[in-house]
Amino acid sequence: MADSWVNSAERIGADLHLELTGPGGRRAALIQALREAVRGGRLPPGTRLPPYRSLAADLGVARNTVADAYAELVAEGWLTARQGSGTRVALGIAGPTRHAGRTPPKAPPRARGPRHDLRQGTPDASAFPRAAWGTSYRRALQQAPHDAFGPGDPAGRRELREALAEYLARARGVRAEPDRIVICSGFAHALRLLAASGVLRGPLAVEEYGLGFHRDLLAGAGVRTVALPLDEDGARVEELGRERAVLLTPAHQFPTGGPLHASRRAAVIERVRARGGVLLEDDYDGEFRYDRKPLGAVQGLAPEHVIYIGSVSKSLSPALRLGWMVLPERQVAEVLAAKGEREGWASVLDQLSLADFLLCGAYDRHVRRMRQHYRGRRDRLVAALAERAPRIGVTGVAAGLHAVLRLPPGTEASAVKAAVWQGVALDGLSAFRHPAALTPPVDGLVVGYATPAEHAYGAALEALCGVLPPG
Numbered sequence: 500m501a502d503s504w505v506n507s508a509e510r511i512g513a514d515l516h517l518e519l520t521g522p523g524g525r526r527a528a529l530i531q532a533l534r535e536a537v538r539g540g541r542l543p544p545g546t547r548l549p550p551y552r553s554l555a556a557d558l559g560v561a562r563n564t565v566a567d568a569y570a571e572l573v574a575e576g577w578l579t580a581r582q583g584s585g586t587r588v589a590l591g592i593a594g595p596t597r598h599a600g601r602t603p604p605k606a607p608p609r610a611r612g613p614r615h616d617l618r619q620g621t622p623d624a625s626a627f628p629r630a631a632w633g634t635s636y637r638r639a640l641q642q643a644p645h646d647a648f649g650p651g652d653p654a655g656r657r658e659l660r661e662a663l664a665e666y667l668a669r670a671r672g673v674r675a676e677p678d679r680i681v682i683c684s685g686f687a688h689a690l691r692l693l694a695a696s697g698v699l700r701g702p703l704a705v706e707e708y709g710l711g712f713h714r715d716l717l718a719g720a721g722v723r724t725v726a727l728p729l730d731e732d733g734a735r736v737e738e739l740g741r742e743r744a745v746l747l748t749p750a751h752q753f754p755t756g757g758p759l760h761a762s763r764r765a766a767v768i769e770r771v772r773a774r775g776g777v778l779l780e781d782d783y784d785g786e787f788r789y790d791r792k793p794l795g796a797v798q799g800l801a802p803e804h805v806i807y808i809g810s811v812s813k814s815l816s817p818a819l820r821l822g823w824m825v826l827p828e829r830q831v832a833e834v835l836a837a838k839g840e841r842e843g844w845a846s847v848l849d850q851l852s853l854a855d856f857l858l859c860g861a862y863d864r865h866v867r868r869m870r871q872h873y874r875g876r877r878d879r880l881v882a883a884l885a886e887r888a889p890r891i892g893v894t895g896v897a898a899g900l901h902a903v904l905r906l907p908p909g910t911e912a913s914a915v916k917a918a919v920w921q922g923v924a925l926d927g928l929s930a931f932r933h934p935a936a937l938t939p940p941v942d943g944l945v946v947g948y949a950t951p952a953e954h955a956y957g958a959a960l961e962a963l964c965g966v967l968p969p970g
């Protein structure tokens with residue numbers, strides 16, 4: 500027996516859900532539900548109510564119950580009944596009284612952003628390939644088999660896993676069979692899944708500079724992080740303690756910017772292999788390398804000891820929430836169990852769109868175009884600093900969407916403060932430092948050069964140079 504119904508558009512012009520609950524039988528409950536629908540504005544004045552017979556069938560009540568309820572509400576003045584035009588909500592009935600007699604509340608003032616946004620983290624949002632993505636989206640929608648709209652595979656759509664396996668092998672040197680790929684909604688989601696799955700048993704070694712958000716997320720999931728020192732060759736993996744799992748950004752250390760030296764790549768694999776552990780490889784901006792060919796992923800050296808993680812957050816947009824893990828075969832089942840059967844999926848249409856976007860070559864074209872674009876931005880940043888602040892060192896500029904400006908000792912806090920005053924949003928290097936890092940802190944600024952609109956970039960650079968210490 501149905502206790503509620505969702506009305507179809509042609510019957511009353513709007514969906515309506517009625518709950519027949521409360522004391523006094525079905526008739527009283529229906530009267531109460533209709534009164535509330537009128538009072539709350541879900542049934543506006545003039546709305547035609549469904550005929551007795553169909554409402555009775557929808558609700559699983561007798562036809563007379565509906566007829567009596569309508570009659571009562573007509574008598575009370577809520578409804579009108581006229582030959583030929585059915586039963587309608589009476590005109591002149593006051594709808595919801597939320598704003599009656601009051602001026603509507605003003606929209607809250609929009610927070611004014613900084614004048615120049617040089618925070619790392621986001622790609623150029625104005626360069627999202629709307630037309631090409633739209634084409635892929637339409638094609639994906641048209642070609643999706645019916646089963647795409649039913650309960651799906653927690654590992655993600657096979658079409659996307661196959662397309663990624665091909666792309667990651669070709670572009671990043673990842674050894675990825677589709678069955679070892681699990682689609683997720685980005686790096687942060689991957690970390691959550693790994694923490695929940697038990698893959699990260701015990702403490703996790705992380706680089707001493709990294710995203711605090713990721714450290715907090717791990718701490719919240721019960722994973723303790725241990726700081727691994729860095730030098731110009733990347734993480735000093737020979738100083739790993741007893742941790743079995745290590746999280747690194749080998750292609751472009753985040754945020755300091757260097758690649759992990761080849762000898763250290765081999766060494767970290769040796770360590771995790773010896774301990775039966777695993778390396779989490781965060782390949783967050785691996786496609787954007789400017790002066791040489793992109794460095795291949797460490798995963799290609801030892802697929803059974805590395806969990807390779809990527810997402811479209813830097814290459815397309817962080818708003819899509821689409822990412823992937825390439826897992827050692829033995830860990831696939833564990834991670835899928837943590838993911839569960841029903842929740843935590845990326846939208847199937849986005850997955851199919853990305854599969855199409857990869858297969859038709861649009862992803863490669865977009866990345867190539869953005870690489871040119873960001874390289875141009877990087878060159879302008881380096882040139883502006885060489886001219887206006889020649890004593891400030893710039894590092895980490897061979898790749899990615901941000902640079903690190905090395906400042907004289909003791910000047911970072913005042914430079915960050917000066918930036919705030921000048922409307923320049925950026926972060927000091929210390930904002931990324933692990934609280935338990937042991938090496939002496941370095942003063943610096945992390946400058947993202949992807950975010951400002953093209954026409955505003957010159958002014959942003961000018962403002963940046965204006966807040967730097969004299970050197």
Ligand SMILES: Cc1ncc(COP(=O)(O)O)c(C=O)c1O
Pocket residue numbers: 620684685686687688710748753781783809810811812813817822
């Ligand atoms: C170090 C690092 N890893 C990973 C990511 C990607 O995170 P997500 O895929 O959750 O957007 C980012 C930000 O884009 C990042 O800065």
